[in-house]
Every structure is written in structure tokens, then in C-alpha cells.
Amino acid sequence: xxxxxxxxxGELACFTRPEFKVERFSYPLITPSAARGIxxxxxxxxxxxxxxxxxxxxRIELLEPVRYIALMRNEVKEKISVRAVQGWxxxxxxxxxxxxxxTREDTGQDTKGRTQRQTMALKKVRYRLTAYAVLYREDAAxxxxxxxxxxxxxxxxxxxxxxxxxxxxxxAYFRLVEEGEAAQPYPHSERIGWMLYDVFDLSRPNAPLNxxxxxxxxxxxxxxxxxxxxxxxxxxxxxxxRKAKGGAA
Numbered sequence: 001x002x003x004x005x006x007x008x009x010g011e012l013a014c015f016t017r018p019e020f021k022v023e024r025f026s027y028p029l030i031t032p033s034a035a036r037g038i039x040x041x042x043x044x045x046x047x048x049x050x051x052x053x054x055x056x057x058x059r060i061e062l063l064e065p066v067r068y069i070a071l072m073r074n075e076v077k078e079k080i081s082v083r084a085v086q087g088w089x090x091x092x093x094x095x096x097x098x099x100x101x102x103t104r105e106d107t108g109q110d111t112k113g114r115t116q117r118q119t120m121a122l123k124k125v126r127y128r129l130t131a132y133a134v135l136y137r138e139d140a141a142x143x144x145x146x147x148x149x150x151x152x153x154x155x156x157x158x159x160x161x162x163x164x165x166x167x168x169x170x171x172a173y174f175r176l177v178e179e180g181e182a183a184q185p186y187p188h189s190e191r192i193g194w195m196l197y198d199v200f201d202l203s204r205p206n207a208p209l210n211x212x213x214x215x216x217x218x219x220x221x222x223x224x225x226x227x228x229x230x231x232x233x234x235x236x237x238x239x240x241x242r243k244a245k246g247g248a249a
Contacts (some may be wrong), residue, residue: 001132002147003058005177006154008038009126013165013172014215018196018219024073024119026166027192028066029226032057032233033198034166035129038174041163043150045142050205053146060231061128061185069123074114122233125165127187128177128185134204151176185229194242195224201243202236219244220240 005154008030015027015034039055046052078098088095133146153159154176201218220243224231234240 001134001143003130003132004039004147004150004154005126005128005130006038006042006174007063007164008035008128008163008172009064010125010165010170010172012071012121012170013125013167014121014170016035016197021234023117024069024121026122027195028122028129028192029062029231030060030125030129031196032060032222033196035060035127035131036198038129038163038172039131041158041159041161043144043146043153043175045149047170052137052142053133053206054236055131056134056201056235057233059128059130059132060233061130062188062226062229062231063126063183063186064124066188067123067125069121071119071121071207072116073118073119076114082174090208092234121170122165124163128183134202140196188226188229191228192224192226194221196220197222197241198236 013023013026013030015029015031016024017027036055037058044051044053044055076098080098084096133143133150135143136147154174157175158175163174164170165172197220199217199219220236220241222234222241
């Protein structure tokens with residue numbers, strides 16, 4: 001299995017700790033699930049409409065000091081369902097948009113479709129991420145295609161959608177780290193404790209990208225320890241990754 005390393009950076013980032021229910025408070029560095037999403041944005045192979053693989057993070061390296069910034073952000077309280085959008089496509093006259101701090105013309109009532117929340121985010125982040133492809137059914141030809149395609153696209157800076165750092169409004173930028181490049185991580189050590197590993201059951205082919213098809217979140221956690229700027233990520237099927245009851249062993 002070939003390892004790929006990306007250098008990823010951005011102006012703002014927020015990797016929300018799940019124990020904070022209302023206000024967002026970020027982990028001190030990127031989570032494996034957020035890092036996997038950046039690799040997915042560059043290349044993810046599908047077979048029969050379902051992912052044929054997932055990216056297994058192996059190492060996260062901190063290249064800049066941890067810097068927090070307090071922000072007040074507007075967040076919407078509702079989201080439009082896929083079924084509603086499909087109905088509007090069939091009958092545009094049935095369109096009912098979501099209102100945020102507006103007065104509806106039909107009722108004259110003020111609406112509150114947003115809420116203000118405090119966010120403790122990160123600023124000026126830079127990471128080095130190392131991962132490899134795990135196929136749900138090992139195939140040498142398919143693996144060669146995946147690795148070649150990812151290498152070509154990462155070198156060219158191509159992605160299917162703009163990768164982001166925890167929240168979609170916090171854009172991520174990346175470049176492929178070629179073999180032989182060496183840069184020392186920032187000397188930061190911290191025992192983070194239980195850290196979010198992923199929100200989907202990665203052992204199931206339809207889990208990583210299709211939560212709207214009936215798949216319920218399958219939270220997994222691991223005990224994260226940063227030593228001299230390096231966070232070693234255990235494999236998803238490792239006993240070090242604690243999974244929700246009923247999840248993959």
C-alpha cells in the first residue's frame with residue numbers, strides 16, 4: 001500500500017469537540033475524519049454507486065503552533081430536505097424557502113431562521129497528513145488505478161469540491177508532499193484525551209458518503225496523544241479505536 005502525504009493549510013479551522021453541545025469549541029488540531037474528508041475531495045473511487053475504498057489516516061503532523069480565535073457566527077437552525085428539493089423541481093410553484101431574519105409577505109410575521117453562536121476556532125493552521133487507501137475488496141488493478149489517479153490529481157491541485165477544515169466556510173488548501181521532502185513538525189506535545197475518530201462506520205461501503213440513505217451515525221473515538229508535533233492515528237479496526245455499540249469491531 002502506497003502512502004501519500006499532503007500539506008494542508010488554511011486561515012481558519014474548527015474541529016468541534018462533541019462534548020460541547022451548543023457552543024463550538026475546537027480540538028487543538030485536525031481530527032482523522034476531517035483529514036479523511038480532504039483526501040476524499042481529491043479522489044474517491046466508486047463501484048456500483050458506492051465507495052470502493054476509504055482513506056486510512058496514519059499520521060497527523062502539526063506544522064504551526066496552536067492558535068485559538070473567538071468568533072461569533074450566524075448558523076441556520078434548519079436545513080432543506082432532499083425530498084423538498086425534489087418536490088420543488090417537479091412543481092416550482094410549491095417552493096417554500098427558509099427565511100432568516102425576514103418578514104414573510106404572506107403572513108407579515110417576522111421569522112428567525114438563524115441563531116448566533118460563539119465559536120472557539122483555530123487560526124493559521126498547517127498540517128502534514130499521511131494516509132493510504134483501504135479497499136473494501138482488494139484488487140491489484142483497482143488499487144493501481146486509485147493510487148495513480150490520486151497522485152496525478154494531487155500533484156495538479158485538482159479536487160472534486162473545495163476541501164475544508166471542519167466547517168465548509170473554512171476552506172482548506174493543499175499540496176502533495178513529494179518523496180524526499182523533509183520538514184520538522186512544530187514541537188508541541190499534548191495529551192488531548194478522547195478524540196473523535198469518525199462519525200461513520202468505515203467498515204461499510206456506503207457509510208462514508210451516503211448518510212442520507214438511512215445510515216445512522218456510528219461515532220468512534222480514540223485516545224489522542226501529540227508527541228513533538230506528531231499524532232499517530234491507529235487503524236480503524238484497531239482495538240485502540242472505541243466504537244459505538246453495534247458498530248464494527
